[in-house]
Amino acid sequence: MRKDIIEIRWHGRGGQGAITAAKIVANAAFVSGYKGVVMAPTFGTERRGAPVFTSLKISKEKIYDLSPITTPDMVVVLDHTLLEEVNVVAGLKEKGLVVLNSPRPVSEYTFDGMTVAVSDVSKHAVEAGLPPGIVNSGIIGAFAKASGLVDIDVLVQAIENEFSGKKPEKNARSARIAYENTADNTADNTAIGGNK
Amino acid sequence: MHIIESGNVAAATGVKLSRAQVIAAYPITPQTPLTEKLSEFVESGELAAEYIPVESEHSAMAVCIAASTAGARAFTATSANGLLYMSEQLHWAVGARLPIVMCVANRGIGAPWTVWNDQQDTISQRDVGWIQIYANDHQQIIDAVIKAFRLAQTVSIPVMVCYDGYLLSHTYMPFEEPAQSSVDSFLPTFAPTHFLDPENPGNFNTVTLPDVRPDVEGVIAPGYIEIRHTLHQDLRAALDTFVEIDREFKKEFGRGGNPLIEEYRCEDADFVAVCIGSLSYQLRDVVDGMRENDVKIGVMGVQMYRPFPDEAIVRALAGKKGVIVFEKALSYGNQGALYADIKSALYKSAERPFIHNYILGLGGREIKTQHLLDALTASCTSPDTFEDAPRWIGLKL
Structure with a gap:
């Protein structure tokens, strides 16, 4: 109903940190002037390894509708193997954005008219010195590059705050490497935000 | 300072700022993260309280009743069937006029089992005599908890702060965390006129007869119906008291203005x-x-x-x-x-x-x-x- 709300759906597996990733983006968006920020995890039946999703809505105005996102502007996928189990683009608005952690090149993905941005976040996280499988900080870098919604420096600060005491520098580095290594399927590689 | 956290953490932060002294709780979805957070606050020393894990909600309220009777600021939280399991103790807490504060993350009632939100749990307890305040977002949750402690000890009636399970309890949104010094000046220490004191023994909530009768000093003391009439009158008067407390809250924190x-x-x-x-x-x-x-x-x-x-x-x-x-x-x-x-x-x-x-x-x-x-x-x-x-x-x- 409200046109001012940007809806971002985060797909991950239980325990992978999709909620933390969405929370970091929520914090960064809030300090960037988005007064309305609502993040709602899937309710009730999470278990480790199972596909889960988290709804993040952001707006310059206060948000009153807490119901889950059904028609996202963007989807962020923390794990490319989810594509076999979940229709991650369900309800995605026309010309929407898919941000994907995958070792495969972006040319291998087509989501019917959608913009697709790919980064091998799992690999970049290890390059940053994180243990294998920690992708929720790195995916934020890919999201920043592809969406252009929130400045990478603000996001990195939010990552360092969230991971305070839990390898903040390495998580921040993971996001920065992913940011520099995100390719999308637009001609000039600017995706929808145009934040080069 | 603004933080982005869940509604349960907003509630727990309000309880910490209110310096609750005794917390007794039994876990139940979707309330559990609230009392988990409180146990962390107690463990880390951020909150100087006794955290008492119990084997049921009935005991949680019984512990709060005992603690409050002894003059401590007591808190618990629950949802759904947990609230109903403590129902008998809810009646006791209000009859004994104890200023306990409880959060309820609203959840549907089994059978059949559901963990998801509706408001049947607290609405079904509307006639117990507790004050019921409902919050619509996280700012209202944390503010309502602080106001609830003040209201409860002002009118000697326990207060439920209710908020929608999952929709608010598990959703993250920004809210302002008040400064401890401001909460301290808004919420005075709990200092009851009567409390369980080994130095000054007394009987509490003894059997009353249908009619009035002289007490041990020969003064005519109220019977059950007079005591209950007083509770009702005091509850009605609590409407104005809460409006006044909300006005003072707004003066201190700049928020509020819609207490009822x-x-x-x-x-x-x-x-x-x-x-x-x-x-x-x-x-x-x-x-x-x-x-x-x-x-x-x-x-x-x-x-x-x-x-x-x-x-x-x-x-x-x-x-x-x-x-x-x-x-x-x-x-x-x-x-x-x-x-x-x-x-x-x-x-x-x-x-x-x-x-x-x-x-x-x-x-x-x-x-x-x-x-x-x-x-x-x-x-x-x-x-x-x-x-x-x-x-x-x-x-x-």
Whole structure:
């Protein structure tokens, strides 16, 4: 109903940190002037390894509708193997954005008219010195590059705050490497935000 | 300072800032993260309280009753069947006039089991005598907890702070965390005139007889019915007390001003949607959309449900064309409890609006904006087709 709300759906597996990733983006968006920020995890039946999703809505105005996102502007996928189990683009608005952690090149993905941005976040996280499988900080870098919604420096600060005491520098580095290594399927590689 | 956290963490932070001294709780979804957070605060030394894990909700309230009787600031939290399991102790806590504060993350009641949100749990406990305050977002949760401790010890009546399970308990949004120094100046230390004291022994809540009788000093003491009458009078007076406390809160923190009901675009409205909890905020989007199509409509959230703010509600609704009450609870075999209460309050006013009742969202059934729009449109355009019995929204029969 409200046109001012940007809806971002985060797909991950239980325990992978999709909620933390969405929370970091929520914090960064809030300090960037988005007064309305609502993040709602899937309710009730999470278990480790199972596909889960988290709804993040952001707006310059206060948000009153807490119901889950059904028609996202963007989807962020923390794990490319989810594509076999979940229709991650369900309800995605026309010309929407898919941000994907995958070792495969972006040319291998087509989501019917959608913009697709790919980064091998799992690999970049290890390059940053994180243990294998920690992708929720790195995916934020890919999201920043592809969406252009929130400045990478603000996001990195939010990552360092969230991971305070839990390898903040390495998580921040993971996001920065992913940011520099995100390719999308637009001609000039600017995706929808145009934040080069 | 603004933080982005869940509603449960907002509640826990309010309890920490209020310097609760005894916390007793038993885990139940969706309340559990609240008391987990409190146990972390106690473990880390951020909150100087005794955290007492118990084997049931009945015992949780029993511990709070004992702690409060001994003069400590006591807190617990629960949901759904957990609340009902402590029901007998709820009656005791209010009869003993103990200023306990409890958060309830609203959840549907089994059987059949559901962990998802509706408000049947607390609405079913409306006649216990506890004060019930409902929050619509995280700022209201943390603020209501702080105000609840002040209200409870001012009127010697326990207070429930209720908020929608999952929708608020597990959703993250920004809220302002008040400074400890401001909370300390707003909320004085709990210093009861009577408390369990080994140096000054006394009997509490002994058997009363049907009639009055002389006490040990020969003074005529009230019987059961007088004690209960006093409770009722004090509950009614708590409405004004809460308005005053909210005014002082606003002076200290700059927030508040809607202690009993919270109106949105009601001033010039012909129609007013009414409900309890976060749904009243979701309805704001619907009202905005209908306003664009020239329907003069507003929405009113009931913030304090018990004691019932009938005068404020009548002032807000008398003279309107129509009132549409949405409820996530039901007095089974009759109609929505809030609907019946509002209808009863309006009976004495000269200009009575039509009043409709919708039941929705039970057991966490998603409440779609379109459903709300359709329901309000039907009520505003063809009010004569409605009966007194509630209509149910979103049933898939």
